């Protein structure tokens with residue numbers, strides 16, 4: 001008896017393990033079937049539910065118990081509009097019923113050091129990385145809890161591309177930076193489960209081996225294209241790279257990654273307390 005085979009097939013379609021013999025677990029089923037949602041109904045989730053989701057997010061594990069995540073909810077309509085206007089290609093940012101921002105907060109620990117008279121310098125790479133991981137874990141915990149309550153969400157890291165403007169709107173002090181925003185609301189429309197890379201490309205045992213990557217990616221491209229082909233008019237940077245006869249996931253992601261994003265983020269961080277030493 002398998003409770004997961006269909007869901008795993010839909011998520012991976014890679015012929016890999018499908019949870020045979022594992023007891024049914026609704027939470028795991030929901031996680032495997034989850035999908036990012038970018039269109040929401042107008043209903044605003046109850047404040048009590050949002051408070052609960054924040055509590056759940058802040059219950060996540062935290063590196064060294066330093067607790068370096070902070071959550072900022074943007075509810076002021078003028079601020080929502082101002083942030084949304086920075087990203088016209090992603091209209092859901094300005095209009096989702098709820099918008100949180102998950103902050104890596106290296107400032108609080110440094111302030112704790114000051115309060116206790118200890119020489120804490122938290123603008124190091126370690127400080128940045130720990131705060132980033134804490135914020136990401138808190139965000140993902142909120143994502144899974146929100147989805148289990150029937151909500152749909154979309155993380156928003158594009159806000160870092162306009163970090164100076166976003167930080168000004170939100171009055172972010174030194175050593176505090178957004179890891180990502182999170183749009184949240186009741187889903188409108190079905191969406192689809194996004195096929196993941198075959199697990200033979202993303203999992204390893206005992207030692208790392210990506211010797212079969214090329215074949216795995218070709219296979220993934222073909223299977224993903226058969227389910228959700230990328231329309232011709234969505235090919236990126238055709239001027240630079242030309243129109244591709246076959247435009248799969250790997251062509252799309254290679255083109256996307258070749259155009260570096262987030263150039264403003266490192267100088268912003270260096271100007272706001274991070275030395276990365």
Ligand SMILES: Cc1cc2nc3c(=O)[nH]c(=O)nc-3n(C[C@H](O)[C@H](O)[C@H](O)COP(=O)(O)O)c2cc1C
Pocket residue numbers: 034035036037038090154155156157158159180192193194
């Ligand atoms: C850290 C992070 C940042 C993201 N930033 C954005 C974003 O700025 N805009 C957006 O529309 N989606 C964003 N996404 C959503 C991803 O595009 C989405 O998770 C991915 O396409 C896989 O789809 P799925 O979550 O439905 O499986 C982000 C996801 C993560 C984890």
